Amino acid sequence: MMIIRPIKSCDYDALWHIANHTGVGFSSLQPKPDMVRRKMDWALESFAASSALDESLYLFMLEDHKTGEIAGVSGIESAIGLSDPWYNFKINTQVHASRELNVYNRLTTMTLCSDHTGYSELCTLFLMPEYRHSNFGRLLSKARMMFMANHPLHFNENVIAEMRGCCNDSGESPFWEAIGRHFFNVDFVTADQQVAQGKTFIAELMPRHPIYTNMLPQDAQAVIGETHSDTLPARKLLESEGFHYTHYIDIFDAGPLLEARVRDIRTVRDSKEYKVQIHESTTTDQTDWLLSNTDFNQFRCILGHLSFEGLEFVNITRAQADALQLDSNDTVRVVPLTGRRP
Structure with missing residues (x-):
């Protein structure tokens, strides 16, 4: 199972490894040790802050729950x-025209903003x-x-x-x-x-x-x-x-x-919160769902299947609950992955 979680202090080597694969044009994460360290420290500070910083950076790692390998960052x-x-640059249109010369030109301009x-x-x-x-x-x-x-x-x-x-x-x-x-x-x-x-x-x-x-x-x-x-x-x-x-x-x-x-x-508009019920199996419905807990610095998000129990509860497996760090009757946020169900 793949899990999204906030970056941790032990993730420097993984973040550095990713930075070495991003390539030209990926300016927000380049293979420069001081940049990677500053970005990581900023994110750790943002998640640990007792109140929101004026400028926060929240970095999330995609982790293979079975192996612990880091697969990506966002x-x-x-x-x-x-x-x-x-x-x-803002793209604008300017018109240059002259009735006397019967000239009408629409020209595209770029302005720094x-x-x-x-x-x-x-x-x-x-x-x-x-x-x-x-x-x-x-x-x-x-x-x-x-x-x-x-x-x-x-x-x-x-x-x-x-x-x-x-x-x-x-x-x-x-x-x-x-x-x-x-x-x-x-x-x-x-x-x-x-x-x-x-x-x-x-x-x-x-x-x-x-x-x-x-x-x-x-x-x-x-x-x-x-x-x-x-x-x-x-x-x-x-x-x-x-x-x-x-x-x-x-x-x-x-x-x-x-x-x-x-x-x-x-995803923001259509996602909804439900109470969790934990079962050995949930559903034969093959719809892919995003599931997350509602925590802040212990945020977790996974892909999976689920079923609904009335208007208030969703059924998930024990493995899903453990990955999301949830117990029965805790709150889970869910939304279809692609916005449509088969």
Whole structure:
């Protein structure tokens, strides 16, 4: 059984191992020991705090309950851009027209902005390749939404998720080459590593005036708002949950930013709480359900089958109850994994 749980102090080696597999463009977790340690310490502090920090990071580990092996990580930042500025390009349309010359042109522009300051962010999602099956990716991503449903006061009413933009196998980004390199004079990989330490330097170097996209090379225009092939499954999953593209992109690789109101996310909106009844077997129904306890620093979430007992109770197995750290009559939150039942 695979279990989602908060990161623990003993997870450094596992987090470091994952960081060494994330690849170019995955700026939120790179193979730099100081970065991995800071991220881990921040998450441990956030879970241990007696009251919510102004800027919290909640990291969750996907653990094989049988072997103890860590298969992946996912996270939520409670508020972005408060202590370290958060920048995106906003895509706009400008009209240039002249009646006398009978000219009418609609042109796309990009403007540097910080419109999402204070929003929550789904971040740092990575599943090791050997575990990319059996709905483990869905569990890793959607468990965060179960946590948000349990503890809404820890988050902004709006949440975003940045999708990795397009780059080639050598780590070159056509968008970066067209814009960023002219202002930073470093390659994309180096810039991506620098932004992982903070975005303050962006304000010092990036242009504040609108950039007309039709003046960019065709290969740079083609990747604006496009998602890296490795990240497409994550984008489709989020869109199925109600996230949508709102014409904001990353300033380095032009990857799209997806946005939703927390209360409108399907997993948050449709999940319900029930009392637990424990049985040897539960049901022959093959619907996959997300099940979580409602704890904070002992949060647990799994995939499994269940059955209902009236309007108040759900039946789960002893193994499921143990994985969720639940006893009879405790509260469990449940929701169908995909939003539909066979």
